Amino acid sequence: MASSFVDALTGARRPVIMELKPRSADGEDLFRGRSPAEIVARYEAAGAPCLSVVTGRWFGGDVGLLAEVVGCTELPVLQKDFVTNTGQLRVASDLGASAVLLTAALLPKVALARLAERALALGLTPFIEVAGPEEVEALPSCEGCVVAVNNKDIRVRERGDADVGRSRRLLPAVRRTGSSCPVSASGIDDPGVAAELLNAGYAGLLVGTHLLRADRLESWCEELDDLRHASSAPRRVG
Template sequence: MAAPFIDALLGAERPVIMELKPRSAEGEELFRGRSSAEIVARYEAARAPCLSVVTGRWFGGDTALLAEVTERTELPVLQKDFITNAGQLRTASELGASAVLLTAALLPRAALARLAERALALGLTPFIEVANAVEIEALPECEGCVVAVNNKDIRVRERGVADLDRSRRLLPAVQRTGTPCPVSASGIDDPRTAARLLTAGYAGLLVGTQLLRAGRLETWCEELDGLRPAAPPTRRAG
């Protein structure tokens, strides 16, 4: 089965998932009077391979925002929320999402495996979020999944400073899961950090707050491009 989200990210020259999130963890308004359509257009102009839409209430999101975004773009879209049941997966599919967040810290091993299997059956890519080695060891078969290291702590609603060393420490374990697409997510503020993570072996990054704050998104992207060694994009076999 085709996996548009993974294929788009692995085939991207600049593999940055660009996120729409109405509020930061600290309550800062991030849309700043811009509509979702304006932000989508901005991200498309920056050649985003995929988008992420936060529908969780912590960050001011809802499923109406997801519907607005998927109606306005052909890019694969990740729904970021605490998905815990099959009904939420069906809703995500109906609203046009291509991938769904599954948080290992919140889901027992068997439930995570069932939801990942069901997501794949619906044509959704499981975007499995982990924060430590124990969670990685408990993951189901990850061949058709993204495995993403969250650099922030969901126990404090992702407030505070990101632990970017977490991504560096956990990358070998993530790669051993069999995922074709390891991702580092959250707290990636500057292009230099982004470049280091990609050079270390991450196939993609998820960046939200900093891109929404950026006065000129193109400058952030151009700086990232200048810091990365020239290399052809990775493509999936088959």
């Protein structure tokens, strides 16, 4: 099944899903007086192919933020929240989301498969989040889905340091799920690490807190582009 979210990400020159999240895991105000429309405009200027909107209360979000963002952009938008029932999928669809987060750690295998199937039927891309090999191995068929490795731990509300090595370790297993769109998410601050993950085979990255804090978003993006190009350039012999 075609997906505007997957197509936009996999076809992007700079495949970074840029996130709107009102607060960090530690309660820091990440919007800093900026309106959602201002942040969206900044992300669009930086070439974002897709946006992510955190509607979970942990991070100060709500569905009103999703509606506001969808209303001021043509980019595909992911809703990030703890979705556990089909009613939430219908709300996401009605508000204009293109993709919806499904967290493998919270959902039994049968429930996850049912929600993914229902999301696809509603025209939503399931953005299935995993954090360990057991979760990846238990996934249903992921054709048409994004499979995203969360580098942080939701059990502690994503506080503390990220384990980007998790994305490196899980990539082979994620590739075996049938998804054409593996994503590494959370805790990606260094453009060098971002370039490494993309060059290793990730179709996209999800970056939020660092981009919201960045004084010069364009500099981060340009450094990412330069490092990707340098890493993929052929080396001279002799």
